[in-house]
Amino acid sequence: xxxxxxxxxxxxxxxxxxxxxxxxxxxxxxxxxxxxxxxxxxxxxxxxxxxxxxxxxxxxxxxxxxxxxxxxxxxxxxxxxxxxxxxxxxxxxxxxxxxxxxxxxxxxxxxxx
Amino acid sequence: xxxxxxxxxxxxxxxxxxxxxxxxxxxxxxxxxxxxxxxxxxxxxxxxxxxxxxxxxxxxxxxxxxxxxxxxxxxxxxxxxxxxxxxxxxxxxxxxxxxxxxxxxxxxxx
Numbered sequence: 001x002x003x004x005x006x007x008x009x010x011x012x013x014x015x016x017x018x019x020x021x022x023x024x025x026x027x028x029x030x031x032x033x034x035x036x037x038x039x040x041x042x043x044x045x046x047x048x049x050x051x052x053x054x055x056x057x058x059x060x061x062x063x064x065x066x067x068x069x070x071x072x073x074x075x076x077x078x079x080x081x082x083x084x085x086x087x088x089x090x091x092x093x094x095x096x097x098x099x100x101x102x103x104x105x106x107x108x109x110x111x112x113x
Numbered sequence: 114x115x116x117x118x119x120x121x122x123x124x125x126x127x128x129x130x131x132x133x134x135x136x137x138x139x140x141x142x143x144x145x146x147x148x149x150x151x152x153x154x155x156x157x158x159x160x161x162x163x164x165x166x167x168x169x170x171x172x173x174x175x176x177x178x179x180x181x182x183x184x185x186x187x188x189x190x191x192x193x194x195x196x197x198x199x200x201x202x203x204x205x206x207x208x209x210x211x212x213x214x215x216x217x218x219x220x221x222x223x
Contacts, residue, residue: 042200042213056210091156104156
């Protein structure tokens, strides 16, 4: 079956611009996670959704970052006023219920010039 | 912060067993040990997890010490395709986030 998909696969933007990154989880998975991975580092947790609500957003670095999941399926990570330090691979994962294994997408590579 | 310590890199000969260690000396009673791996330019892939008993699946075996302060992931017959970064993660069953460390870069050599 289809896995987690993320679009775009690559995004290049200029400092100060707004970007949206999309995640399509595995159908039927209720839990959705966003991570950020910088070069040479492990993924860093950002936010987790259970259904439509953000159950834990403690990993979001600041208020420029926001994520939504309005219908409990697709999620969008939104970054305002991008900074060069936001450049990273943004990973999305989903799981079918609490504490089950997470299935990761291929990530979106964001480059802020 | 990650609650685990792993060697930054390891080599293994193709066809031999790869034994990847992980220290998690501050693990608490309701925390599981999870292993994921990440092949270059891909998202992480789940391998195995356990609480206190040893576990085996089609990919690997997980050996957890009796005091649960360390564990070893065993790939019984490593292939070149097993070259990846392997992450050992301690995860509270009440939480859903996972805190990755830097992992171990395993290189399987012919």
